Amino acid sequence: MTPDPLLTVLTARVREAAHARSRTCPCGAATLADRPDATVVRHAGLVAKAHAADADPAELALRVTAAARLPGILLPPLGRPPVTLHGRLVTYWPYGTPVDPHDPDAAPWEAAATLLARLHTTPAPTAVPPMRGPVKAAQAVARLRATAPDHPATPPVLRAWAALPAWARGEAAMPDTTTLCHGDLHLGQLVRHPAPEGPWLLIDVDDLGTGVPAWDLARPAAWYACGLLPPDEWHRFLSAYRATGGPAVPSDGDPWPALDVPARTLTAQTAARAVTKAVAADRPLDEVEQSLVDACARMASISPSAPHA
Missing domain, CATH: 3.30.200 (Phosphorylase Kinase; domain 1)
Incomplete structure (x- = not known):
């Protein structure tokens, strides 16, 4: 090669x-x-x-x-x-030490949530563009349309996508244009620095910008809603975010009205990527990928909550 x-x-x-x-x-x-x-x-x-x-x-x-x-x-x-x-x-x-994917019990959910809350409550230190999360979600759906238009999983993903508000599809300005957001939060975006045992820090600034802070909670929220993230890990993450004063959700009570639209968007984006990869590899969807498509099918039958600024 x-x-x-x-x-x-x-x-x-x-x-x-x-x-x-x-x-x-x-x-x-x-x-x-x-x-x-x-x-x-x-x-x-x-x-x-x-x-x-x-x-x-x-x-x-x-x-x-x-x-x-x-x-x-x-x-x-x-x-x-x-x-x-x-x-x-x-x-x-x-270089920083990444999260160990083979030790899920040691996943730093509290550290991730605390860093997000601190990011969301810190004024942008310089002018930054809008957070790129919605634009990247739109790109994933566009690739699905182009590469897998006839796949049986494509229609439910597109129906879930079409039900989202314009800002979540990257077609309009986000309702929050001042809060600093990471834009692509998952556990692969944390490292310890100095390596190997320094404090956890966020990495990957490609999508950093101002926008709706609930977007940064949306991936773990979507995983929780789809049954892919255990409830105790989700609650550890959410509790740590609230304890640090994160503004994306209320300090108590039901967080879902704030998380609903971003979580739906991330579910549709992840499902679109999953179907696209499966088609490229000429294989059927695996169990996790099918669960994402099934979630899109359920989402399309229930209107999303109003966007949360």
Whole structure:
């Protein structure tokens, strides 16, 4: 197989940056991710990330600047200017220890919720674009329409999507344009820094911006509603968020009126991605993927709550 040119160059650049003062290299390199929207290479304590080809340079610069000004919440970038390699913007970050996917009992739900609440209650330290969550959801549904129009799972996903308000589909401004949001929260977006046992921090600023804070709670809320996240883990997450003063939901009582629209949107987005991947691999939906499609079918029969600002 011919080596990917971007990955080859990115590996060389991160090695060079990690050993700027020495020709000796005992530590090797590791590819942490290699996807169209993110190629990430680690070398020693340094990580280089090639962002999506359509990343806006000015918007990414604002997001990276915001991360640098929010220590203790977001992993700060290293003081190296972004470069362009093979048409992709590349930024540099310190390495942090990720969540262990093989130890679900140690999942840092409380840390994730606390960091989100702190992010949501912190004024944006610099101008940032709108949070990109709804736009990314719309892109996933567009890919579903283009690649799997005849799949039996596609109609229920599209019906659930069509029932959402325009802002959730990325077709109108969000009802909250001031709250700072992560935009793509899941447990893969947390690392310990300094590695290996430093405090948890949020990573990945590609979708960072202002918007509806409930969006950042929507993925675990959707998993809980679909039966994919155990109730105790959901309640740990929600309780920690409320205890830290997070504004996305009321401090007590039923949180669902605030979470309903974002959770529906994330469910439709995740189901769209699942069907698209299954079609590309020429395989049937697995049990988890089918549960997401089934949730979309149920959602389409019940009108969503009014958007929560």
